[in-house]
Amino acid sequence: MKSLKKVLAFGLAVSVLALSGSALAEVEGTCTLQGGDATFTASYDASANSLTATADGAKAGEQMTFLILDNGTDVTDIVADDILYIDQKEATSSDTSFTGVINLARVTGATTEMLAGTYPVRFGYYNASGDFQIGLGNLVVSDVVAPAVEGVTTDATGNATAGTPLAITATVTAVGGASTEYTWTVTSAPAGATATVTNGNFVADKIGTYVVTATSTYDSTKTATKTITVVDSDPTLTSASIDGDTAAYTDETVTLTGSFVNSGKDGVTLTWSVSGNATLSAETGATTVVTPTATGDVTVTLTATSTTGVEVTDTHTITFTERPAPQQTTITILWGDVNQDGVFNSNDASKIIGGITGGSKTCGEYVLNEVKNTILWGDVNQDGVFNSNDASKIVGGITGGSKTCGDFTLGEESEVVVPAE
Numbered sequence: 001m002k003s004l005k006k007v008l009a010f011g012l013a014v015s016v017l018a019l020s021g022s023a024l025a026e027v028e029g030t031c032t033l034q035g036g037d038a039t040f041t042a043s044y045d046a047s048a049n050s051l052t053a054t055a056d057g058a059k060a061g062e063q064m065t066f067l068i069l070d071n072g073t074d075v076t077d078i079v080a081d082d083i084l085y086i087d088q089k090e091a092t093s094s095d096t097s098f099t100g101v102i103n104l105a106r107v108t109g110a111t112t113e114m115l116a117g118t119y120p121v122r123f124g125y126y127n128a129s130g131d132f133q134i135g136l137g138n139l140v141v142s143d144v145v146a147p148a149v150e151g152v153t154t155d156a157t158g159n160a161t162a163g164t165p166l167a168i169t170a171t172v173t174a175v176g177g178a179s180t181e182y183t184w185t186v187t188s189a190p191a192g193a194t195a196t197v198t199n200g201n202f203v204a205d206k207i208g209t210y211v212v213t214a215t216s217t218y219d220s221t222k223t224a225t226k227t228i229t230v231v232d233s234d235p236t237l238t239s240a241s242i243d244g245d246t247a248a249y250t251d252e253t254v255t256l257t258g259s260f261v262n263s264g265k266d267g268v269t270l271t272w273s274v275s276g277n278a279t280l281s282a283e284t285g286a287t288t289v290v291t292p293t294a295t296g297d298v299t300v301t302l303t304a305t306s307t308t309g310v311e312v313t314d315t316h317t318i319t320f321t322e323r324p325a326p327q328q329t330t331i332t333i334l335w336g337d338v339n340q341d342g343v344f345n346s347n348d349a350s351k352i353i354g355g356i357t358g359g360s361k362t363c364g365e366y367v368l369n370e371v372k373n374t375i376l377w378g379d380v381n382q383d384g385v386f387n388s389n390d391a392s393k394i395v396g397g398i399t400g401g402s403k404t405c406g407d408f409t410l411g412e413e414s415e416v417v418v419p420a421e
Contacts, residue, residue: 147174147175147176147177147178147218148174148175148176148178148219149172149173149174149178149179149216149218149219149222150173150174150175150222151172151173151222151224152170152171152172152173152182152214152215152216152222152223152224153170153171153173153224154168154169154170154171154214154224154225154226155168155226156226156227157226157227157228157229158202158226158227158228158229159228159229159230159231160202160203160204160228160229160230160231161230161231161232162204162205162206162207162230162231162232163203163204163205164203165201165202165203166201166202166203166228167200167201167202168184168197168200168201168202168212168226168228169200170182170184170214170224170226172216172218172222174216174218178218178219179216179217179218180218181216181217181218182214182215182216182217183214183215183217184197184200184202184212184213184214184215185197185212185213185215186210186211186212187211187212187213187225188209188210188211189204189208189210189211190206190207190208190209190210192206193205193206193208193210194206195210195212197212202228204228204230206230207230207231207232207267207307208229208230209227209228209229209230210227210228210229210230211225211226211227211228212225212226212228213225213226214226229307231306231307232306232307236262236263237260237261237262237268237304237306237310237311237312238261238262238263238312239260239261239304239312239314240258240259240260240261240270240302240303240304240312240313240314241258241259241260241302241314242256242257242258242300242302242314242315242316243256243257243258243259244256244257244290244316244318245318246316246317246318246319247318247319247320247321248292248318248319248320249320249321249322249323250292250294250295250320250321250322250323251323252292253289253290253291253292254289254290254318255287255288255289255290256272256287256288256289256290256300256302256316257286257287258270258272258286258287258288258302258304258314259286260304260312262304262306267306267307268304268305268306268307269284269304269305269306270284270285270286270302270303270304271283271284271302271303271305272284272288272300272301272302272303273300273301273303274290274298274299274300274301275298275299275301276296276297276298276299277292277293277294277295277296277298277320278290278291278292278293278298278300278318278320279291279293280300288300290318292318292320294320295320295321295322296319296320297317297318297319297320298317298318298319298320299315299316299317300315300316300317300318301313301314301315301316302314302315302316325420326420327420328417328418328419328420329417329418329420330415330416330417330418331373331415331416331418332413332414332415332416333375333408333413333414333416334411334412334413335380335405335408335409335410335411335412335413335414336348336380336394336397336403336405336410336411338351338352338363338368338377338378338380338390338394339351339363339364340363340364340365340366344394344410344411345398346394346395346398348380348394349391349392349394349395349398350391351363351368352368352378352380352386352388352390352391352394353388353391355368355369355378356387356388356391363377363378368386369386373416373418374416374418374419375416378390380393380394380405380410381393381405381406382405382406382407382408393405393410394410397410397411
């Protein structure tokens, strides 16, 4: 090992990302021996976690030594404890190329764990001329981020047409060389619907709302969801209409019902608006109630809008007026014609007796012993009571007795003023 102190500098381009614990390592570049007649290269085998240095033009049968020294070692004064990794080979009589392999999982002759830093590298061998060659380089060790997926993102929403593919994408943010691949799954769909995602293309056969989820293949706990609204491929919303009264008093309300004609699969939303002196009970839905705030014409508009964007409207005008003041009326009554058959005779007395004894009390539009048009019907003698005396009054009038009944006269027509309600 004394020949190791013979130093001939050369450039060794080696970059190692990490070498301890479960870390990874990586070597970049080549190394060329300077001042001699041979060259060597360095490489890293991730599966074996080892560095390899190979020298061409070496002398057969001679020894080769490959060392990695502790961080901060004085390369002019190496002792055994300075050596972190070592590999020595004895060439055969036919060898002209030496290869040294250092297993980075093994530390020989040192107790110090390899941490981030710069480590001297020594490579020594005899060339074909028999001269011992020594190369010096640096091994740069740095910490590396462990492979991980930080997250998955995608657009929150999207729109598609039934039966037509929609291209969807997601982005996987990864570090440390973790895979950015992901898969799509349909996680929510309308009842009876069929939906798939193939090669990034979403296809659904029915209208409605679907949810698809992108999942990292490296870390299945990292996901992102996207809501897709599928609409009808052939929108056929053609008309809207309003049904309801066209005139009312200002103390009344008018209920309007909306409808539409749509033979497609797309959903339809109904909205209402009003112009004029009135308010609406609802601005969406199939019905609304119009309440006037003053007299005049009120125009209500119904708008039907499909999920595919088709819009149709209808208007409805209502004229609101003040309710007229109630008016009194005058009616003509043949007094004593109790049964309302148009004749005053003994049958009217019989009707009264029948009503008193359990017979029918109905007399045309009147009812015995009930008030109508300010008259207690059947109270022929106008004493305020309906009883058998009223039948007697009729019989007396027919047989020559008095026909006067208060303001009325038996067998004569009289006008009755009915006040406004």
